[in-house]
Amino acid sequence: MIVHTSTIRSVLGVVVGSTRPGRVGPVVANWFASEAEQHQFFEVQVLDLAMIALPLLDEPEHPSSGMYTHDHTRRWSETVAGADAFVFVTPEYNRGVPAPLKNALDYLYTEWRDKPAAVVSYGMTSMGLRAAESLGQTISALGMLLIPELVAIALRQRLDADGHIDPDTSMTSGAQTMLDALARLTRVSMLLRNNAEPVDSGDLAISRATRRDAGEIMTLQRAAFLSDAQLYGDPFLPSLTQTRDEIANLIDDPSSVVLVARLGHRLVGSVRAKLNHDRAVISRLMTAPDLQGIGIGRQLMSSIEAALDSEQIELSTGSLSTSNLAFYGRLGYREISTASVGNDLNIITMSKTRGRLGRS
Numbered sequence: 001m002i003v004h005t006s007t008i009r010s011v012l013g014v015v016v017g018s019t020r021p022g023r024v025g026p027v028v029a030n031w032f033a034s035e036a037e038q039h040q041f042f043e044v045q046v047l048d049l050a051m052i053a054l055p056l057l058d059e060p061e062h063p064s065s066g067m068y069t070h071d072h073t074r075r076w077s078e079t080v081a082g083a084d085a086f087v088f089v090t091p092e093y094n095r096g097v098p099a100p101l102k103n104a105l106d107y108l109y110t111e112w113r114d115k116p117a118a119v120v121s122y123g124m125t126s127m128g129l130r131a132a133e134s135l136g137q138t139i140s141a142l143g144m145l146l147i148p149e150l151v152a153i154a155l156r157q158r159l160d161a162d163g164h165i166d167p168d169t170s171m172t173s174g175a176q177t178m179l180d181a182l183a184r185l186t187r188v189s190m191l192l193r194n195n196a197e198p199v200d201s202g203d204l205a206i207s208r209a210t211r212r213d214a215g216e217i218m219t220l221q222r223a224a225f226l227s228d229a230q231l232y233g234d235p236f237l238p239s240l241t242q243t244r245d246e247i248a249n250l251i252d253d254p255s256s257v258v259l260v261a262r263l264g265h266r267l268v269g270s271v272r273a274k275l276n277h278d279r280a281v282i283s284r285l286m287t288a289p290d291l292q293g294i295g296i297g298r299q300l301m302s303s304i305e306a307a308l309d310s311e312q313i314e315l316s317t318g319s320l321s322t323s324n325l326a327f328y329g330r331l332g333y334r335e336i337s338t339a340s341v342g343n344d345l346n347i348i349t350m351s352k353t354r355g356r357l358g359r360s
């Protein structure tokens with residue numbers, strides 16, 4: 001039985017470029033985000049620089065080195081690396097870009113590279129066009145793929161006295177044209193970034209695994225967790241030594257849920273969960289190594305969450321797996337405990353309660 005069929009969605013980061021108290025930025029960004037949510041291609045994340053709260057650039061090395069000394073930089077790096085395209089929502093400050101936005105861009109380098117970008121500007125008479133112009137130069141210098149489509153908003157006409165935005169048709173149609181252009185370029189840029197072949201069918205079918213899938217799951221598991229073996233210096237991780245029969249038994253176990261994702265006939269991902277009264281424990285989220293970073297893991301996570309009716313969902317990962325930790329954080333999981341397993345290695349357990357599940 002297919003539990004979920006969907007087109008793989010790319011992550012669109014909508015960056016709120018102003019940070020001052022009382023700013024208009026979130027109103028404009030939320031309007032654009034709601035337009036983008038209607039566009040089936042994207043999963044939207046609003047990245048509010050006021051919440052992200054980066055200090056003025058304080059890294060000693062050039063960002064292109066990727067050598068970061070501060071946690072705030074590492075967190076920002078994970079966030080930006082996790083998005084596939086960006087829309088920068090910027091006001092115009094003294095004919096230029098607000099300092100927090102320029103600062104946030106300057107913090108990183110590789111994380112921006114080869115990703116499509118567009119600008120939504122707003123301002124008084126100029127509609128923020130001079131800020132958009134200057135922002136374009138920075139975006140291009142970072143190797144992003146800036147599209148020419150622009151939405152420029154005149155605040156005097158489009159913001160009412162209560163601070164609500166009143167979009168006209170040029171804004172809404174402009175937003176959709178921009179999103180179409182971004183979607184087109186995002187497909188190409190993913191190939192560039194992953195050095196991958198085009199994924200033929202956009203339709204990912206997620207279903208409950210059957211015993212017959214056990215061999216394929218085992219093969220995928222060994223390929224997908226090989227990087228963990230290198231990261232942790234351990235070729236005997238349980239994910240690598242688990243046998244086909246053990247996986248088949250799990251599939252048959254009524255207290256387990258095992259899902260598989262297929263693109264056409266190919267098994268490209270899997271995840272499983274073990275039910276334990278009011279708690280479910282998710283494990284072994286895996287995606288074929290040549291198809292990582294295109295949203296299969298996210299789709300598997302939302303399918304398994306939907307298939308579970310436990311009040312609380314937990315998962316664990318090793319402390320060195322920083323991108324996994326950031327990924328689960330973006331899905332709403334929060335750290336609840338850390339257990340030391342020696343050699344400076346910790347197992348971090350994260351959890352999400354039913355109230356938060358809808359928001360991933």
Ligand SMILES: Cc1cc2nc3c(=O)[nH]c(=O)nc-3n(C[C@H](O)[C@H](O)[C@H](O)COP(=O)(O)O)c2cc1C
Pocket residue numbers: 018019020022023024025026091092093094095096122123124125126127128155
């Ligand atoms: C420091 C500052 C400089 C500004 N400079 C300009 C400008 O050059 N051109 C313009 O059209 N509006 C300018 N404005 C007005 C802004 O467009 C307007 O206040 C807008 O709401 C700012 O975005 P925010 O509310 O998200 O900070 C400026 C506002 C501020 C606070």
